[in-house]
Amino acid sequence: MQRIHRARATVLSTAAAAALVSSVGLSVAQAAPVESQAPSEAREAAVDGYCVTDVDRSTTKCYETDAAASRAAGKNLILKVWGKPNKEGKSHRFKTAGANCNFMENDLRFIKDHSGRNWNNRISSLKTYHGCTVSLYGRSFMEGQHTGWLRNEDRLGRLPTGWNNAATSFWVKEA
Numbered sequence: 001m002q003r004i005h006r007a008r009a010t011v012l013s014t015a016a017a018a019a020l021v022s023s024v025g026l027s028v029a030q031a032a033p034v035e036s037q038a039p040s041e042a043r044e045a046a047v048d049g050y051c052v053t054d055v056d057r058s059t060t061k062c063y064e065t066d067a068a069a070s071r072a073a074g075k076n077l078i079l080k081v082w083g084k085p086n087k088e089g090k091s092h093r094f095k096t097a098g099a100n101c102n103f104m105e106n107d108l109r110f111i112k113d114h115s116g117r118n119w120n121n122r123i124s125s126l127k128t129y130h131g132c133t134v135s136l137y138g139r140s141f142m143e144g145q146h147t148g149w150l151r152n153e154d155r156l157g158r159l160p161t162g163w164n165n166a167a168t169s170f171w172v173k174e175a
C-alpha cells in the first residue's frame with residue numbers, strides 16, 4: 001500500500017489555509033508553506049547517526065559524527081542527502097566501488113540510520129559527486145512523479161512540484 005506523504009501534506013495545508021481564511025480572513029497565498037509544516041523536521045535533531053551505505057554490498061554503517069562518516073565514505077562517495085534544507089540536520093551517504101554513478105535505490109524505507117529511522121519522505125537537500133546526477137521518485141521502484149536530474153539542491157521544497165520530504169526511491173546515473 002503506497003501513500004505519498006507529499007500529497008497528504010498538501011491536503012492538510014489546504015485545509016489549514018481554508019481554516020485561516022474563514023477565521024481571520026487571510027488569503028491562501030499568506031498561509032505558511034508546506035515545507036515548514038513538515039512534522040518530521042522538528043524531530044531531526046533528536047535522531048543519532050551519520051551513516052554510509054555501501055551500494056555494492058548492500059550494507060550500511062553509522063558513525064557518531066559527520067566527519068567520521070566522511071572518512072568512511074572516502075573517495076567513493078557519489079551521493080549525500082540531508083534531513084533538512086541547506087544541507088543541515090542528519091545526513092546519509094551512498095558510495096559505490098570505483099565511484100560508479102549507475103545505480104538505483106528502490107525503496108528508501110530500507111535505508112536506515114543508527115536509531116532505525118529510515119529515509120523515506122525525509123530528504124530535504126542533496127549533493128552528488130564524481131559527475132553523477134540523481135532523480136528522486138515519489139514512489140518505490142522509481143515510480144510516481146520524479147524530479148528530473150539533479151546535482152546540488154539546497155531546498156528540494158522549492159522545486160516546481162515541491163519535493164521536501166517526498167522521495168521514496170531514486171536513480172543515480174552519469175550526467
Ligand SMILES: [Ca+2]
Binds near residue numbers: 082121164165
Ligand atoms: Ca526532511
